[in-house]
Amino acid sequence: DSGVTQTPKHLITATGQRVTLRCSPRSGDLSVYWYQQSLDQGLQFLIQYYNGEERAKGNILERFSAQQFPDLHSELNLSSLELGDSALYFCASSPTGGTPDTQYFGPGTRLTVL
Amino acid sequence: AQSVTQLDSQVPVFEEAPVELRCNYSSSVSVYLFWYVQYPNQGLQLLLKYLSGSTLVESINGFEAEFNKSQTSFHLRKPSVHISDTAEYFCAVSGEKLVFGKGTKLTVNP
Numbered sequence: 507d508s509g510v511t512q513t514p515k516h517l518i519t520a521t522g523q524r525v526t527l528r529c530s531p532r533s534g535d536l537s538v539y540w541y542q543q544s545l546d547q548g549l550q551f552l553i554q555y556y557n558g559e560e561r562a563k564g565n566i567l568e569r570f571s572a573q574q575f576p577d578l579h580s581e582l583n584l585s586s587l588e589l590g591d592s593a594l595y596f597c598a599s600s601p602t603g604g605t606p607d608t609q610y611f612g613p614g615t616r617l618t619v620l
Numbered sequence: 621a622q623s624v625t626q627l628d629s630q631v632p633v634f635e636e637a638p639v640e641l642r643c644n645y646s647s648s649v650s651v652y653l654f655w656y657v658q659y660p661n662q663g664l665q666l667l668l669k670y671l672s673g674s675t676l677v678e679s680i681n682g683f684e685a686e687f688n689k690s691q692t693s694f695h696l697r698k699p700s701v702h703i704s705d706t707a708e709y710f711c712a713v714s715g716e717k718l719v720f721g722k723g724t725k726l727t728v729n730p
Contacts, residue, residue, distance in 0.1 A: 508663065539718075548722040549664075549710065562717050596663055605714040606652045606671050611663035 509533065510612035512597050518618045524585040527615045529597030531578055535610070537561070537603030538580040540572055543614070544593040555580055556603040584617070592619045622647040622713050624721035632727045635703055641696040641724045643685075643711030653694040654712040655685055658723075664710060670694065681705075701728045 509532035519525055531538050540552040542565075551564035555574035566572075569587075574580045584591060594614045600607035627642040645651065652671050656664040668679040675687040685696045694711060706728045711721040 508665065510663075549720040551717060551719070554717070564717065598664075605716070605718070608654075608666050608669065609718060611656075611665065613663045 508610040508612065510597060510599050510610050512595075512612035512615050514615060515613065516616050516618075518620065519587060520620055521587055521589060523587050523619075524583065525587065525617065527582040527584070527595055527597075527617075529580045529582070529599075529612060531580070531597075531599030532610050535599035535601050536578065537600045537607070538574055538578070539598040539600070539609060540566075540580070540582050541596040541598065542593045543596060547593075549596075552582070554603065561603055587619045589619050592617055622649075622651070622715045622717075622719045624711050624713050624719055626711055626721035626724050628724050629722065630725045630727070632729060633701055634729050636700045638699050639697065639701050639705075639726065641709050641711075641726065643694045643696065643721060645692055645694065645711070645713040647713055647715045649715040652714040653685075653687060654714065654718070655679075655683070655694075655696050656710045656712060656720075658708045658710065660707070667696075667709070701726070703728050703730060 511530045537556045539554045542550045552566040554562040572582045596614045597612045598609040625644045654669045655667040657667045658664045668677045670687045678684045683698045708723045
């Protein structure tokens with residue numbers, strides 16, 4: 507158990523819909539990362555937050571957005587969903603957000619868009 | 621820009637055989653190197669990492685990896701694998717951000 511929690515574990519929805527994925531980082535970790543894992547693209551970095559502020563952006567679509575709240579939990583919002591958005595979405599956390607940090611991954615949310 | 625190449629997408633081996641999972645990276649800045657493991661239906665977890673110092677790093681479950689700067693490699697090895705090592709292994713390089721390779725599925729057969 508990494509100490510990172512993600513809800514829900516599974517999500518099934520229809521094209522065009524909007525969903526919110528939630529992540530609680532390990533106690534004491536200030537940085538949160540979001541990743542998308544799919545068979546064709548592999549593990550893709552989406553976005554990083556540090557203590558409530560956006561720190562780095564990866565291959566995140568404009569239809570996707572995220573935020574980190576004062577209690578440090580984070581939410582990833584996915585809107586106008588397409589079939590190709592079906593994937594595993596992982597959240598990770600780290601103590602400082604620096605590049606040598608170990609990232610601790612949650613169990614993931616499996617999103618299925620029908 | 622950084623990139624990671626894992627040369628083998630799948631590696632099948634028999635139990636108690638040695639295994640090497642290959643990883644090459646490119647980066648224009650100093651790097652930190654990681655191996656993460658993903659067991660079926662789980663998230664990724666850190667296996668080992670190289671930050672500085674000795675180029676040979678070891679994990680608690682018998683894996684080791686050697687940082688080779690001249691060959692820009694960070695191959696993962698284990699002298700004798702177990703069924704429980706069956707998983708997907710991801711090499712990652714951290715410079716400006718953490719970049720993962722596409723993963724190598726290790727299957728250990730009895």
